[in-house]
Amino acid sequence: MAKMTMVQALNLALQQEMEKDDSIILLGEDVGVDGGVFRVTEGLIDQFGDQRVLDTPLAESAIVGMSIGMAAHGLKPICEIQFSGFAYQNFHQIENHAARLRWRSRGRYNVPMVLRTPYGGGVRALEHHSESREAFWAHIPGLKMVIPSGPRNARALLVSAIRDPDPVIFYESKAIYRAFREEVPEQEEALPIGEPQLALTGKDLTMISYGAMMRPTLEAASVLKEKEGVEAEVIDLLTISPLKEEILVESVKKTGRAMVIHEAPRSFGPGAEIIARLMEKAFFYLEVPIERVTGYDVVIPLFSREKAYLPDVQRIVRSAGKILAR
Amino acid sequence: MPRKKIQIPESIEYLSILDEKGELDKKLDPNISDDILLKLYRTMVLARKFDERLISLQRQGRIGTFPPTTGQEAAHLGSVAALRRRDWMVPAFRETAAEIWRGRTLESVIIYNNGFSEGVDIPADRNDFPISVPVGSQVLHAVGLGWAAKYRQTDDVAMTFFGDGATSEGDFHEGMNFAAVFQVPVIFVCQNNHWAISLPLSRQTRSKTLAQKALAYGMPGLQVDGNDILAVYAAAREAVERARAGGGPTLIECVTYRLMMHTTADDPSRYRSEEDVAIWQKRDPLPRFQKYLLDKKLLSEKKIAELESDVLQEIQDAVGRAEAQMKALGDPLDMFEYTYADMPSYLKEQKDAFAREYAELNRERNHG
Numbered sequence: 001m002a003k004m005t006m007v008q009a010l011n012l013a014l015q016q017e018m019e020k021d022d023s024i025i026l027l028g029e030d031v032g033v034d035g036g037v038f039r040v041t042e043g044l045i046d047q048f049g050d051q052r053v054l055d056t057p058l059a060e061s062a063i064v065g066m067s068i069g070m071a072a073h074g075l076k077p078i079c080e081i082q083f084s085g086f087a088y089q090n091f092h093q094i095e096n097h098a099a100r101l102r103w104r105s106r107g108r109y110n111v112p113m114v115l116r117t118p119y120g121g122g123v124r125a126l127e128h129h130s131e132s133r134e135a136f137w138a139h140i141p142g143l144k145m146v147i148p149s150g151p152r153n154a155r156a157l158l159v160s161a162i163r164d165p166d167p168v169i170f171y172e173s174k175a176i177y178r179a180f181r182e183e184v185p186e187q188e189e190a191l192p193i194g195e196p197q198l199a200l201t202g203k204d205l206t207m208i209s210y211g212a213m214m215r216p217t218l219e220a221a222s223v224l225k226e227k228e229g230v231e232a233e234v235i236d237l238l239t240i241s242p243l244k245e246e247i248l249v250e251s252v253k254k255t256g257r258a259m260v261i262h263e264a265p266r267s268f269g270p271g272a273e274i275i276a277r278l279m280e281k282a283f284f285y286l287e288v289p290i291e292r293v294t295g296y297d298v299v300i301p302l303f304s305r306e307k308a309y310l311p312d313v314q315r316i317v318r319s320a321g322k323i324l325a326r
Numbered sequence: 327m328p329r330k331k332i333q334i335p336e337s338i339e340y341l342s343i344l345d346e347k348g349e350l351d352k353k354l355d356p357n358i359s360d361d362i363l364l365k366l367y368r369t370m371v372l373a374r375k376f377d378e379r380l381i382s383l384q385r386q387g388r389i390g391t392f393p394p395t396t397g398q399e400a401a402h403l404g405s406v407a408a409l410r411r412r413d414w415m416v417p418a419f420r421e422t423a424a425e426i427w428r429g430r431t432l433e434s435v436i437i438y439n440n441g442f443s444e445g446v447d448i449p450a451d452r453n454d455f456p457i458s459v460p461v462g463s464q465v466l467h468a469v470g471l472g473w474a475a476k477y478r479q480t481d482d483v484a485m486t487f488f489g490d491g492a493t494s495e496g497d498f499h500e501g502m503n504f505a506a507v508f509q510v511p512v513i514f515v516c517q518n519n520h521w522a523i524s525l526p527l528s529r530q531t532r533s534k535t536l537a538q539k540a541l542a543y544g545m546p547g548l549q550v551d552g553n554d555i556l557a558v559y560a561a562a563r564e565a566v567e568r569a570r571a572g573g574g575p576t577l578i579e580c581v582t583y584r585l586m587m588h589t590t591a592d593d594p595s596r597y598r599s600e601e602d603v604a605i606w607q608k609r610d611p612l613p614r615f616q617k618y619l620l621d622k623k624l625l626s627e628k629k630i631a632e633l634e635s636d637v638l639q640e641i642q643d644a645v646g647r648a649e650a651q652m653k654a655l656g657d658p659l660d661m662f663e664y665t666y667a668d669m670p671s672y673l674k675e676q677k678d679a680f681a682r683e684y685a686e687l688n689r690e691r692n693h694g
Contacts, residue, residue, distance in 0.1 A: 025477070054508075056507075057504060057507055059500040059503065061466065061497055062466050062501060062504045065463065065465075065466020065469070065470065065497060066466055066469045066473060066504055068466070068467050068470055069416075069466065069467035069474065069484075070473060072455070072471060073470070073471050073474030073475065073478070074474070074478075092463060093463065093466065096463055097463060097464075097467065102664050103663075103664040104446065105446060106446045107664050109455075141665050144666075165667040194670060242670030242672065242673070243672065244670070244672070245672070246671075
């Protein structure tokens, strides 16, 4: 075990998987010599050479389109889109081809590729560097959308994403890239995609979140415990799509109260689908309407105002207070 | 010196071997073997007659909208004829003759164009992609396939098709650029048929040729008479050989013409004149190839007639097989297949709920 940041943990996953499987190819802008602008691919070009760690010209659609061809040939490309705000330039390649080549070829070809990309606010970045648009990807049939919340699960989920026979969008929160360290085992560890995890057990309130919002959510849960004696159950989705609701439904049946926390804009965000599933499967167990603490339906502001946009502990605690009071 | 000239290649080669009157430039004859020549001719006739039959099926409501190929057979057929079986073909959607050459069955084309995905038919011994509708997007897949073929140290090549309209798309330019930078074994075949639905070539580019775009990316490019199957084949063979030997990508612009509508839902009289079409009808790839084969004594009037009736019978049989097969393809549950390797639990739930509801709706309809 070693204490690692998420950047180091992701690097470990890439390095260990690449050692085992020569069909894994990294490609993207600045992923080679520079080691990626966040250093996630640092050192990999030295170990594996420039045929397995490919510095590409600057064109997101080509990075993804080329990955699709590589994947159909039997390789396992892992492409990095430098910021998720640039991934709209390759959106059509994911929607039209990556996510449906299996369908379009009636199973002859599949696309075992991973698209890694940093997302989210909180690091005082430039415009187009702070969005949280997981709902776009989660809406696409045939695609998987994964968002880890810390170093250990990031490493274990990336391993599964690489091995997955379907295309996976892998969002990495910039806000937690280097924010904290966790023990990450040296030996191989994989977490299944599509399995939300219980981050905290409780009986009074279900809090559902993922990615960077897991930290303020867990902190809010401990504030609620200390100040109000409320025992919140916290669920870390880890996979946005395919969304598996069983654990959420079971939790709400127990607590009767639920809230969803995400930094993505509210309307048509992941919270909307989560709540719809809970209405379908746990409606009669609900004591009060489900609460959402989310980003607003606006362009995420430039960094001097982004704190006001992002859900934080205080907002989460206040919303929890509202539903607990009823 | 504040201003100076930087030398870049400033000419593009144009290749024509068999002109529109059927006159042959003997020095340039690619000397294709007799059996391949006859197979190409048969495929061209088959594709042409099949196109006519498909239009009539569409007009009768027996299939849906589809993009006819007539007039462009030499451009795509001559290109794929230079491929080996295991090479990769990444089509756009107007390469029916090439698909037939690669082994796609006629009935699969009918079934697909009648709205059943079962009509996607990639022959087991071919590494071909299904047709791609979003214009130009498939070009990038060929680059990835070529890169992978090279990485795996095979000498396979990838050939991708697209039209003149696609050269306005970013994916075309990105694909050309990546292919040249990585020196991948990819042949870019542009079927310049002069029309992107209603827009003429002059609305896609100010460039004198499309082939010259290759020069900007640092790869060989040439323009060929796309209605001359010998020229197309010669150009494709040269490009394929170069790619196979590690010489990187090539752009081939096949100058051809879309004699029919964009798709059967399109009415070309809204945007182009009969006179324009008539000029190109005289440049039809089929009669000149027929004349070449007659001159070579590989064909006779009798053989031509026999072959035509043989081809018509083959099409008739395929229509019969397709219509018989489609009777068994009603099950809408098929739409749930091939979405993921393993169906997620919520999708299984949707599928089961749909199956129950569909059965109930059918019962209601039958008793109502």
